[in-house]
Amino acid sequence: MLDVFEKSKTEPTEDQISQIANLFSLLNHGTPERHQYLVRAVKWSCGERHKLGHPRLHQLLAQTLWKEKNYGSARYHYLRSEDGGGCADMLVELHLLRGYPSEVDLFLTQAVLQYLCLQKKVAASEVFETYTKKHPNITKQRGPPFLLPLLNFLWLLLSTIESGKVAYFTVLCEQYQPSLKRDPTYREYLDRIGQLFFNLPAPRPQHGPGNIFGNLLQGLLGGGLGDDDSEDEVTMGGPSSSQPMAAEELD
Template identity: 60%
Template sequence: MASGGRGVQRVLVKLERSIQEGNYYEAHQMYRTLYFRYNAQKRYTEAADLLYTGALTLLNAGQQQSGVDLAMLFIDTLEKAADSVSEDSIKKVCKLHELVDPDIQERANLVTAAIKWSRKGAREMLSGHPSLHQQLAVTLWHEKNYSQARYHFLNSSDGEGCAAMLIEYHVTLGYPSEVDLFITQAVLQYLCHRNKPTAERCLNCYTKQHPQVEPGPPYYRPLLNFLWLLLLAVEGGKVAVFTILCEQYQPSLQRDPTYNEYLDKIGQLFFGLPPPAKPQSSRLFGK
């Protein structure tokens, strides 16, 4: 890393000494000093390298607050830089996220900042870069934070990973009667995100790998059959098939009041149906 002058070089030497001596407070302040100098000169690449190294060092040393502070500055620097979002920068952000204590509020702030940065230059990524969401999801899954992992998987393109997580989630915390509910909401939400390929992969992996799901299709459980047929209907694009399918499976769809809301949106996205006539009731197929 270029030093950028004798003054910066002196700070770098002092910084290294502080780290070796375990004087992390002083090290943190010097990281910030160097950051402001690089930032003022718009030397964002050097600033990002410095902040990432510093955040790693402090987080690995158990200095959570200081480490998160540098991690936030790292993301802020990535935001300012002219570089587009890359897999390498996503990997670094997710590594820092992994090292932050799950129980502190700053971790949520880090995720919010990371998602905002990952939208950079891509209008189609309003919810954040799929690769960022996928890596965040895996970390949260390993921490057994299934609900948050599910949220990030649904904003990724990793249908296989989502299915494996949902299986573990259901087997660990769900009831046997909910085996079809866990996958139904996920598939419908993927479709609401216009992500049909991932919806298909998620359903296929879930039904093939879940120990409580019989071979298919067709399936013994009506909702699993509905999902299989729904994906075929989306592929075909015929509104009559979609409408009849939703009407025929209403008894099963009524197990969760959100299903018909998702189907309203799917009808609009894939079949050109209008929004519900009455805003207070979005159930096109409800009774």
């Protein structure tokens, strides 16, 4: 089927995407053929508008992987979809199952920043709104403003991006430095966000052992495909996210 789609240069339609996703869900979990099928299907769905693969296909793949409790790969595909609300629902479940209470804001922060790095402003807003409204440990706070500084930072960041005022962005990042230092990867994401939404210049490249996150954004933006059958035991957004990670774990 994929061979026919490729050779005929067929443009993805809702029916074809649904058929591909359904067949993926029927393939045996853990087999090499399943991953090969996934890679080929996503590559076929790529186009000028969707260079990382069609968002609808990523959404359906993420839903299947979430049902299988393969959170790492489900998150990878949610980030490449437009379904910020679905991603938030999964992250709430993931944090309650595997995260520490102190990580409740970290799980959300990484997702919002990564959506913004992929220039998905609507999805970034959706994942923020849904997560803060549905997570039982946050709904008690009745924000915004929230008790947790990082949640306030995200709330203000999304508003600042809409305003397009670079001075607000600069001051915001400066004022929240103590909270942003909880995860060194945030600096990389915010540098990229500054370039995309505020026309700030890219920071001068660093060399040597201090630049341990030099390839951090490459995995997110390069369109590599996550291992759909890898069970990611890393708590996404938690303390372990401050260590160098494979693309599957990061994305």
